[in-house]
Amino acid sequence: SYGYSTVSGREEKQSRVNDVFHRVAKRYDLMNDLMSGGLHRAWKDTMVSWLAPPHRKGWRFLDVAGGTGDVAFRIVERTGRRVEGTVLDINASMLGVGAERAARKGISDNLRFVEANAEDLGLPDSQFDAYTIAFGIRNVPRIDRALAEAYRVLKPGGRFLCLEFSEVDVPGLDALYETWSFKGIPAIGQRVANDRESYEYLVESIRRFPNQENFAGLIRKAGFERVTYRNLTGGIAALHSGWKI
Numbered sequence: 001s002y003g004y005s006t007v008s009g010r011e012e013k014q015s016r017v018n019d020v021f022h023r024v025a026k027r028y029d030l031m032n033d034l035m036s037g038g039l040h041r042a043w044k045d046t047m048v049s050w051l052a053p054p055h056r057k058g059w060r061f062l063d064v065a066g067g068t069g070d071v072a073f074r075i076v077e078r079t080g081r082r083v084e085g086t087v088l089d090i091n092a093s094m095l096g097v098g099a100e101r102a103a104r105k106g107i108s109d110n111l112r113f114v115e116a117n118a119e120d121l122g123l124p125d126s127q128f129d130a131y132t133i134a135f136g137i138r139n140v141p142r143i144d145r146a147l148a149e150a151y152r153v154l155k156p157g158g159r160f161l162c163l164e165f166s167e168v169d170v171p172g173l174d175a176l177y178e179t180w181s182f183k184g185i186p187a188i189g190q191r192v193a194n195d196r197e198s199y200e201y202l203v204e205s206i207r208r209f210p211n212q213e214n215f216a217g218l219i220r221k222a223g224f225e226r227v228t229y230r231n232l233t234g235g236i237a238a239l240h241s242g243w244k245i
């Protein structure tokens with residue numbers, strides 16, 4: 001099974017994750033660009049294109065592990081600032097940076113920021129048209145709980161969309177990617193954030209996360225239908241989609 005089965009192991013994992021994101025919050029956006037060579041921007045754009053949010057007032061989305069707001073901002077902008085979203089994250093430091101950025105962009109009215117756990121959203125049933133999560137679910141100790149919560153808060157007809165690092169399926173690229181992950185990323189972490197360990201931890205969490213097919217299986221098990229995925233950049237990342245029917 002994936003993740004941690006003991007209570008202490010799980011708590012340890014979550015507190016480790018909280019610690020990492022608390023420390024990196026201020027430099028998070030810069031680090032994302034450096035570590036992915038800017039690719040995360042294209043991947044997030046692809047995610048929002050696939051979501052194709054309607055330009056309709058009253059359409060509501062929930063962006064879990066929303067961090068500094070990258071995905072939520074894209075959705076709001078794509079719809080001509082018509083839709084409303086909730087950016088949810090367990091980490092107040094990340095949300096703080098997100099709320100500041102939203103204010104600077106003049107889209108604070110479209111968004112609310114909520115501090116909560118993906119495993120226990122604390123939100124009512126069946127109220128969102130879409131649930132998005134980008135580079136978040138691999139940090140959650142109990143993936144099955146997060147998926148069950150996603151299912152619960154979506155309206156019937158609602159869409160689940162997840163962007164996450166995945167398994168590289170292109171010969172040659174995999175070796176290059178390994179070198180970059182295990183040498184390049186921790187080195188950048190050291191230089192820019194003076195924090196090699198946090199970035200080693202992030203790379204390790206990517207390696208442990210289920211591959212495309214296995215993750216699709218977990219999404220189906222949570223009750224979603226028409227589950228499909230697309231690989232991005234040779235599988236460095238993948239987008240998974242499912243529907244609550």
Ligand code: SAM
Pocket residue numbers: 014017018021064065066067068069070071088089090091094116117118119133134135136139140141
């Ligand atoms: N979605 C944003 C993006 O793509 O730029 C942020 C991704 S960042 C790599 C991962 C985020 O997951 C962090 O902001 C972290 O605080 C959040 N996170 C970790 N564990 C969580 C949990 N159990 N529930 C909610 N958010 C969590």
